[in-house]
């Protein structure tokens with residue numbers, strides 16, 4: 332198990348009644364490490380959700396169909412460019428799911444990025460070797476059988492559906508570690524300040540209905556303000572990939588836990604302060620913590 336998962340798993344009051352909900356599914360690392368309870372996952376990336384859907388419905392046959400794509404002959408720029416073009420032209424959900432997995436593992440930095448026309452445009456990753464994780468895929472296929480895949484979309488839909496006893500784990504794009512000058516209009520993955528604020532507000536609403544919501548993020552002045560109504564737990568994690576301004580090394584991380592009935596007041600007032608501050612400046616201003 333990844334060491335960074337330990338504090339997150341410790342923060343989840345699992346074992347109670349209720350569902351486990353993950354609105355920012357990504358690679359489902361947390362879901363794969365929680366006990367088998369009824370679970371619901373979602374991500375706004377429709378291509379990723381289509382991959383999980385194919386893996387769940389076709390299981391071993393789908394995994395078998397992926398393996399030939401990982402022959403050493405597939406690890407060249409020519410094959411990559413050809414399959415990337417096929418992926419962008421294809422409208423067949425199963426073929427798109429196969430090619431998505433190939434591209435995800437062979438693309439630069441394992442990135443998934445589309446241009447404004449919805450075309451996947453990440454270049455070849457030039458890895459000397461790309462392994463095929465057959466056993467992990469089969470394990471995920473098995474786990475997905477007990478998971479509800481919500482339609483791809485925004486996190487707020489699942490958070491607003493959380494009920495008393497449910498446990499929601501949120502892993503949004505990070506708030507910036509330092510310079511927040513452009514954050515009001517643009518954040519990592521297009522996840523900007525308004526989205527971070529919406530998340531904190533939706534977490535409080537869910538807690539008011541009796542759910543537990545756990546959010547992880549960088550430990551910054553901004554995140555401490557955003558999660559003012561939550562119980563905060565700080566820990567350090569090792570980052571090997573530069574992400575949202577973070578460089579290699581340890582980075583302070585925060586876990587915010589909204590226990591049932593956390594109250595909304597703090598988040599709302601912080602939101603108005605940020606909106607007022609953004610409106611008073613032509614260029615989005617540096618986020619300021621309130622006294």
Ligand SMILES: C[S@@+](CC[C@H](N)C(=O)[O-])C[C@H]1O[C@@H](n2cnc3c(N)ncnc32)[C@H](O)[C@@H]1O
Nearest residue numbers: 355356357358359360374375376485486502503
């Ligand atoms: C930091 S990753 C999640 C990582 C995940 N915990 C894992 O184990 O890999 C953030 C994910 O949130 C998704 N995302 C971004 N904006 C979103 C939104 N508004 N609603 C739902 N998902 C979103 C991205 O597509 C990405 O997969």
